[in-house]
Amino acid sequence: MTSFLAFAELCQKVEATAGSLEKINLVAAFLSSLDEPELSVACSYVMGTIFPPSQSLAMGVGPSILYEALSKACGCSTEQIGEMLRATGDPGLVAAGVVEKRRPIGFAAFQESRPLSIADVSERFMAVARASGKKSQDIKVKNLQYLFSLASPLEARYIARLAIEDMRIGIGEGGMRDAIALAFHEIGADAERVEQAYNLTNDMGLVAVNARRGTLAELSIMIHRPIKMMLAQLGESIASALGEIGTAAIEWKYDGARVQIHKDADHVWIFSRRLENVTASLPEIVQTAKEIRAQSAILDGEAVAIGKDGRPMAFQDILKRFRRKYNVEKLAARIPLRLFLFDLIYLDGRSVTDLPLRERRDLLEKIADPGILADQVVSASKEAAEEIYRQALAAGHEGIILKNPASVYAPGKRGKNWLKIKPVMETLDLVVIGAKWGEGRRASLLGSYRLGCQDAATGNLLDMGFVATGFTDESLAELTEMFRELIVLEKGMEVEIKPAVIFEVAYEEIQKSPNYSSGYALRFPRMVAVRYDKSLEEADSLERVVSLYRGQRGRVIP
Structure with a gap:
């Protein structure tokens, strides 16, 4: 049985590694050491997802539930947790810091400390996702509290990030595909076969298990297991x-x-x-x-x-x-x-x-x-x-x-x-990564939203500035209510938002800008639609932004 600490140590190494190939090598070596149930879980966890779509389960954990669980497990007030979050901007680092100063309370004070396993975390996450009814929030908090009460600081760092499905270690579907192919290449797996199997199942854990068995060719489309749509x-x-x-x-x-x-x-x-x-x-x-x-x-x-x-x-x-x-x-x-x-x-x-x-x-x-x-x-x-x-x-x-x-x-x-x-002007699908509170009659609403494009090489989201037009008061009220549970950090008028929602944004022109991590900004951006139907993987890449920039008015590569 593999400890969750071993998984957390892998994530720490991957996060600290810059090169994509080095990241893939680390993940492949870890995957090859796991048994089948652990392999199925670990593949999803490394990518920051908990359940495959066929299970129709969602964690439903926002910052408030996460911080309440940490507070109860470690004897730290939510106010102190908020202060730590403002200092670090990372819920994982906050969890690690809180656990490091943990004062055992409640049931944690009377139980023997034992190592958490990958299976332990998986079991508790399943209980969190299946919680329903009036007491669902209490059930979610108690299961996370249990994990934090047993976790080391490093384990807590990645339990917290997994709970809100924001791993930040730079491994997406492509990286996991290559890692599985490398881990089981001696059994006949390669990137093409792994990708084909994933396209037919949309379950990377299932694909990894079959790669380990040498049975990738047996995977096919099945009823009640959704697959990605052709685009x-x-x-x-x-x-x-x-x-x-x-x-x-x-x-x-x-x-x-x-x-x-x-x-x-x-x-x-x-x-x-x-x-x-x-x-x-x-x-x-x-x-x-x-x-x-x-x-x-x-x-x-x-x-x-x-x-x-x-x-x-x-x-x-x-x-x-x-x-x-x-x-x-x-x-x-x-x-x-x-x-x-x-x-x-x-x-x-x-x-x-x-x-x-x-x-x-x-x-x-x-x-x-x-x-x-x-x-x-x-x-x-x-x-x-x-x-x-x-x-x-x-x-x-x-x-x-x-x-x-x-x-x-x-x-x-x-x-x-x-x-x-289509006759419409060019638009970009960008991820909402932050927001600003409004002023005047909109002071209680998030009035403008910070947008990010994907860096295909690292999986990171790169800042492209704010969009503040294209909204009605009614839509801003709806968006504020939705994003309230996704706020992970608040500094003055600005908030950092867990990446989960895509805005389709029109614009007059793409401009180079040293003010944003992408190197580009949108001139006169306008929100066209909230694309609840699109996943984060479908957000536009920096490569597309650069391509559109170079194509404006016949502009050639400088």
Whole structure:
């Protein structure tokens, strides 16, 4: 049984290591020493995630729960914890400092100290995630309190970061893929096989266990285990897209939210683009999916909120449906959803991802009624595509997607087999990493938000400045309420926010700026939408920011 201290020591070494290859070597050596249950857990923990999407579990731990647990475990007041946080800016370092000065209280004073194992932490985190009802916060606090009461300062550092899913050690999906491949290369694992298995399962722990067994090839798509969705790349124009694809399958790009539907007899599960289980929030989509003429199927489509005028409602209205947990029927009456299916991933016991799109579409048409299918026209005509584009815009949708009829379904991939054509100006998807309190009548609201792009090399988020326009008082109130539980540090008017939410931001120009860690800033940024449907991995990279900067007004590389 591997101690959690060994895991914490690994994380400390990885965090202190600058080079990506050195980080991967450290992680690979550790993974190769674990038994299967520990391996499954450790892979997720290193990346800062606790549960794979198929488990439909979330920790639900914010700073307030974390600091209450630390206070009760160590006899330190929450005020003292707040002061330490203002000094360090890192909840992990705060936890380590508090535990170092721990005064045993409560049950911790009467129990024998024993080493924590990876399994111990996993068991307690499972109890935290499964806590529900009126006493759920107390249950979460008690389980974290137990861990902190037994932890060393180094262990506490990473227990705290894991609890809020913010590890800060610079290992993401790509790094973990390479580490698994290296750890088990003698058994036949390589980066390509590991990535393929991950794309089919979306569970890095499961992939690692199978790499250890030499059974990666046996992994496949399964009902109730969501996979990453295939994505479209932005095309330059209809003419250039047809030049890339030739004869294309042309569909509207709906102004809705992506859904992945899993059907097994009369049981239906619906997953969002972020692979969150949203089944309970979308009862009309569940009912529609039950009418699919298949024993089992996984389908890809779009849920669109339709207003009384027959036009799509605002994207934020759709996301209200996805996030609603109570009084669902009442909101469904006000914001009804309609399903448009456009792809088939799995049918009656087998994956169909390797079939060309034209064959997947034929199968889809056999099992779904025309009323829930996205219209599709196969054509090489620029004039035909332009007419479909005009129709989509006139109906209030975003544009069109041109798809290669011969293309396979590539989970998690964005490429030239699907090209989207939209009339809107360029936008960036950036992570909210901080905020400022407003002034005057907005003094009680977070009025502007600090944004960050991803550094692909390190996994770190790099500052690009603030956005303060594009908000209504109502939206600021909603955002303030949401971000309140994500505040990890407060200094005067500014707060640091746990990275969890993406803003889609429009701008007039990208400018070089020495004031921000990215080296760039946005001129006249405006918040377009809160992209609750996107995961942090989908945030734009510094590489894309630089590419857009160089492409402005014909600017060439200096």
